[in-house]
Amino acid sequence: MTTISRDEVAHLARLARLAVTEEELDLFAGQLEVILTSVARVGEVAAVNIPPTSHAVGLTDVFRVDVPRPGLTQQQALSGAYATEDGRFRVPRILDES
Amino acid sequence: MTTELTRLSAAELAGRIHARDTTAVEVTQAHLDRVAAVDRAVHAFLHLDARAALSAAAAVDEGLRRGNPPASPLAGVPLALKDVFTTVDMPTTCGSRMLQGWRPPYDATVTRRLREAGVVILGKTNMDEFAMGSSTENSAYGPTRNPWDLDRVPGGSGGGSAAAVAAFEVPLAIGTDTGGSIRQPSAVTGTVGVKPTYGGVSRYGLVAFSSSLDQGGPVARTVLDAALLHEVIGGYDALDSTSIDAPVPPVVRAARTGAAGDLTGVRVGVVSQFRGEGYQPGVLRAFELAVSRLRELGARVVEVSCPSFDHALPAYYLIAPSECSSNLARFDGMRYGLRVGDDGTRGAEEVMSLTRAAGFGPEVKRRVILGTYALSAGYYDAYYGQAQKVRTLIIRDFAAAFERVDVLVSPTSPTTAFGIGERVDDPLAMYLSDLCTIPANLAGNAALSVPAGCSDDDGLPVGLQVMAPSLADDRAYRVAAAYEAARDAADGGPLAYRVPALEVVVR
Numbered sequence: 001m002t003t004i005s006r007d008e009v010a011h012l013a014r015l016a017r018l019a020v021t022e023e024e025l026d027l028f029a030g031q032l033e034v035i036l037t038s039v040a041r042v043g044e045v046a047a048v049n050i051p052p053t054s055h056a057v058g059l060t061d062v063f064r065v066d067v068p069r070p071g072l073t074q075q076q077a078l079s080g081a082y083a084t085e086d087g088r089f090r091v092p093r094i095l096d097e098s
Numbered sequence: 099m100t101t102e103l104t105r106l107s108a109a110e111l112a113g114r115i116h117a118r119d120t121t122a123v124e125v126t127q128a129h130l131d132r133v134a135a136v137d138r139a140v141h142a143f144l145h146l147d148a149r150a151a152l153s154a155a156a157a158v159d160e161g162l163r164r165g166n167p168p169a170s171p172l173a174g175v176p177l178a179l180k181d182v183f184t185t186v187d188m189p190t191t192c193g194s195r196m197l198q199g200w201r202p203p204y205d206a207t208v209t210r211r212l213r214e215a216g217v218v219i220l221g222k223t224n225m226d227e228f229a230m231g232s233s234t235e236n237s238a239y240g241p242t243r244n245p246w247d248l249d250r251v252p253g254g255s256g257g258g259s260a261a262a263v264a265a266f267e268v269p270l271a272i273g274t275d276t277g278g279s280i281r282q283p284s285a286v287t288g289t290v291g292v293k294p295t296y297g298g299v300s301r302y303g304l305v306a307f308s309s310s311l312d313q314g315g316p317v318a319r320t321v322l323d324a325a326l327l328h329e330v331i332g333g334y335d336a337l338d339s340t341s342i343d344a345p346v347p348p349v350v351r352a353a354r355t356g357a358a359g360d361l362t363g364v365r366v367g368v369v370s371q372f373r374g375e376g377y378q379p380g381v382l383r384a385f386e387l388a389v390s391r392l393r394e395l396g397a398r399v400v401e402v403s404c405p406s407f408d409h410a411l412p413a414y415y416l417i418a419p420s421e422c423s424s425n426l427a428r429f430d431g432m433r434y435g436l437r438v439g440d441d442g443t444r445g446a447e448e449v450m451s452l453t454r455a456a457g458f459g460p461e462v463k464r465r466v467i468l469g470t471y472a473l474s475a476g477y478y479d480a481y482y483g484q485a486q487k488v489r490t491l492i493i494r495d496f497a498a499a500f501e502r503v504d505v506l507v508s509p510t511s512p513t514t515a516f517g518i519g520e521r522v523d524d525p526l527a528m529y530l531s532d533l534c535t536i537p538a539n540l541a542g543n544a545a546l547s548v549p550a551g552c553s554d555d556d557g558l559p560v561g562l563q564v565m566a567p568s569l570a571d572d573r574a575y576r577v578a579a580a581y582e583a584a585r586d587a588a589d590g591g592p593l594a595y596r597v598p599a600l601e602v603v604v605r
Contacts, residue, residue, distance in 0.1 A: 009467060016423060016470045017430070017447065018463055019455035028464060031525055035468060038526055039412040042484045045491065052486030053493060055310045055340070056296045056542020056568075062339040076203035080434030091432050092446045 004032050103128040105595070108175045108269040108323040115174035118162060122155035122174030126218050129176045133220065133267045136600040141242050142252075142262035144181050145188050146221035151176065158216045171326050171350075173216030178262040178271040181222035182229055183314070184303040185209050192305050193225040193237035193255075196429050196436050196457030206303020207335045208272060208314050215330045220268055223258030227459045228426065229279055229307045231255050232531035235522055236461045243518070244287060245597050246558055250515040253283030253531070259317045260287040264597055270327050271317040276308050277414050278511070278535025280315050281547040285510035285561025288549045288593045290324045290578070291317045293535075295568045296542035297342035299328075300335035308421040309340075311414075311539045319594040321548060321579040325353040328571070344569060347544075352572035356579025361395040364577060367402030367503035372534045378513040380553030384560040385509045388550040391584050392507070392577070402499045402506060406491035407537050413488035414536045415529060416472050416481050422462075423469030429457060464525065493541045500567045505577050508534045510547040510561030534563055544571035548578040549593040551585060559593060 006029045013020045013028075020028070074087055083090040103111065103125050114120045130148050137143055158174040168174070184190050184202035191197045205213070212219060226236035234242045234257025244252040245265040252261040256273035260283035263271050273280035275293035284291025292315045299314040306312060316327035332346040368389060373382055393399050431437040431453030432446070439452035458466070472481040499506055511531050521528040538545035547561035562581065566574040586592050 004471070008471075012467045012470045012474070013463075014451075015474075016466045017427075017450045017454055018458070018466060019451040020463070021455075024460075024463070027460075028467060031464060032468060032471070034526055035415065035464075035529075036471070039415045039481070039485075041412045042409055042416060042488050043480060045406065045409055045484070045488055047484060047487035047491075050487040050490050052483060053489040054486060056493075056540070057340060057342065059340065064336060072203050077433075079203050080200055082431065082434075082437035082440070089433050092440050092444055092449045094446045096445065 004029060004036055104132045104266045106269070107320050108172055108318060109320070109326060111175050111269060112168070112172050115158070116162065116168045122158040122218060123152055125174060126151050126155040126176050126220070129220060129268055136265050137267060139243065139248055139600055140245055140261050140265050140267070141240060142223055142258045142265065142267060143178065143221045144191060144193070144224050144239055144258065147188055150187055151218050151220045154213070154218045158218070168216060170215035170217070170330055172270070172330055174218060175270060176218045176220050176268050177212060178221060178223045178259055178268045179209065179212070179219050180225055180256050180259050180271070180273050182225060182274055182305050183208050183272065184305070185222065188222055190222070190305070191239070192229070193227045193239060194457060194459070194462070195238040198436065200435055204303060207300035207337055208331050209303060211331050217270070217330065223256070223262055223271060225258055226255035227462050228305065228422070229255040229274055229276055230422065230461050230465055232278070232282060232528050233521065234258060235518065236459055238459055241518055244515045245600060246287065247515065250517055250558070251286070253286040253511070253515065255279040256283045256317070260284050260289050260291065263287070263289045263317050263319055264594065265600055269319060270323060272314060272331065273317050274304060274312055274314045275539065276311045277418060277539050278532040280317060281535045281545060281561065281563060282511045282531055284317060284547040286515040286559060288559030288597065289317055289319055290321055290546065290548050291315070292324050292328060292546040293538060293544065294328060294332060294571055295342070295544045297340050298346065298571065299332050300338040300341050302335055302337035306425040308418040309425060310421060311418060319592065321575060321582050322350070322353045322357065324546070325349040325575050342569070347569055347572040349572050349575045352576040353579040356576035357583045359395060359580050359583050361392060361397040361577065361580050364397045364505070365503040366392050366397045366399045366577065367499055367506045368399060369407065369506050369508045370401050370403045371405070371407045372508035376512050376530065377509065378553060378555065380555035381509050381513060381560050384550050384553055385562065388562045388581060389507065391581060395580050395584055400503060402503060404495040404499055404537070406488060406495050409488045410492055410537045410540055411529065411533055413485040414532070414540060416485035417489065417540070419465040419469035420472045420482050421469070423466045423473065426462065426466055429454060461525070489540045492537050496537070496541045496543060496567070505573050506565040508563045510534060510563040514553050514556055514558035514560060538565050543568045544574050546574050546578055548582055551589065551593060
């Protein structure tokens with residue numbers, strides 16, 4: 001019923017920013033095929049006029065009193081960083097140089 | 099003496115500590131000794147902090163010595179925390195290489211409430227990576243073993259918490275339940291595990307897997323202990339926008355009422371969808387025996403059909419991966435956690451892809467890819483959209499059922515603990531472990547697993563699942579406590595004490 005190609009898995013992995021090996025592609029394509037065929041059973045349910053539920057409890061906007069409260073210090077926020085510079089996160093370049 | 103302390107329930111330990119018959123330090127040391135003796139075999143803990151635990155225990159003793167009342171009914175009692183809750187003084191890895199050694203800059207609300215209640219946190223427990231799995235084999239730090247049979251899994255994702263409690267390393271633990279990750283491990287390790295009503299326990303500082311389903315809850319060896327812990331961690335939290343602003347259901351009172359053993363007038367529904375093909379015969383026999391005990395206690399048992407539960411598993415394996423693919427986007431190697439390939443030439447996007455490839459294990463990758471697929475244009479309506487409609491139908495099935503009965507019951511999991519390695523290469527077989535637990539996550543109502551003896555075909559623990567409406571968690575506790583008392587009386591003592599003596603096991 002469902003088919004997911006190796007190329008499609010590679011494309012999805014790129015979208016999800018996951019570098020995958022050739023072996024992983026072979027493995028995942030087969031496994032995802034089996035999983036998708038199984039989960040496609042949700043399509044058997046006649047769902048005309050059934051509203052979707054995204055959340056078990058009704059979500060409403062939650063507000064708090066507009067008064068300042070302490071947050072993380074700069075040092076705390078940077079405490080888990082791989083690299084910092086001048087009190088900021090140091091990250092690889094984000095724009096292509098070419 | 100110290101061995102004896104580890105055999106006591108949390109309620110008994112607290113009683114002795116608060117009466118100053120023993121000290122929290124002595125109790126903590128006894129449990130640390132037990133961990134030292136058995137955890138090489140069980141591997142329930144990823145991190146242990148003996149010094150911090152003993153100092154927290156000493157603070158409880160000091161308060162009592164000064165004549166202060168205990169901070170809570172569980173002050174001084176040791177606990178193991180699933181490694182998915184943030185802790186400022188201990189690493190929080192979520193069982194992933196991505197967060198190896200990460201020290202969060204803040205405590206989860208659950209962590210904070212435990213500390214304020216004087217509960218002594220011994221350490222952090224092993225889990226399937228980011229709580230995705232049903233066996234704890236997906237941990238980047240190696241599997242946890244089931245204390246009942248070290249060649250079998252302790253369930254998952256909270257296998258570490260369940261195994262720690264079953265192996266008498268702690269009387270209490272905290273788990274999280276997205277599709278059964280508290281209840282299924284409890285079922286296969288002979289412990290009590292509760293998934294409170296969604297929104298009943300704060301998710302602040304609980305590293306998100308599937309936000310609309312994740313819920314923290316207690317693991318214990320008795321129903322009363324679970325209830326005592328539930329009241330410590332439960333209740334409204336302004337830091338969690340999905341937290342329910344209502345009093346915690348009176349679960350401790352319900353557990354005490356239930357223990358008196360009278361279920362006269364309680365209407366119990368047996369879910370007709372949860373038996374038959376795919377269920378281990380010994381599990382079904384144990385379940386039938388449990389149902390007949392409920393009948394003996396005065397409950398009125400009827401059969402209840404919930405037809406959309408048949409589609410709960412596929413709906414879950416679309417909704418949970420979809421939410422996970424979005425939630426786990428935060429692990430990008432930029433602000434915290436692992437970074438791989440930052441050699442000064444590669445750009446952020448490539449570093450991100452390499453980081454995620456190295457930091458995530460196969461199950462997390464599978465689910466991220468699956469979720470990305472289910473949410474992509476062209477497939478959204480057929481998969482994610484349709485799964486959300488199934489979710490509505492499941493909520494309606496529960497609502498209709500709870501008009502007829504007070505609680506629903508089923509086996510917690512279709513089988514007992516399976517062998518380590520048995521299902522790792524077959525994701526679908528692994529997913530089936532959560533067949534009976536998933537509906538309560540999708541609908542958000544309360545559900546628990548209480549030991550229902552052992553399966554007569556392999557001698558391993560079976561769980562009885564009791565499901566109650568949202569915010570009626572106390573109903574499940576009452577039924578479970580009554581059943582527990584009757585089962586203990588019939589079996590000549592709690593199931594938990596029949597776990598093999600691990601010290602003699604040499605591996």
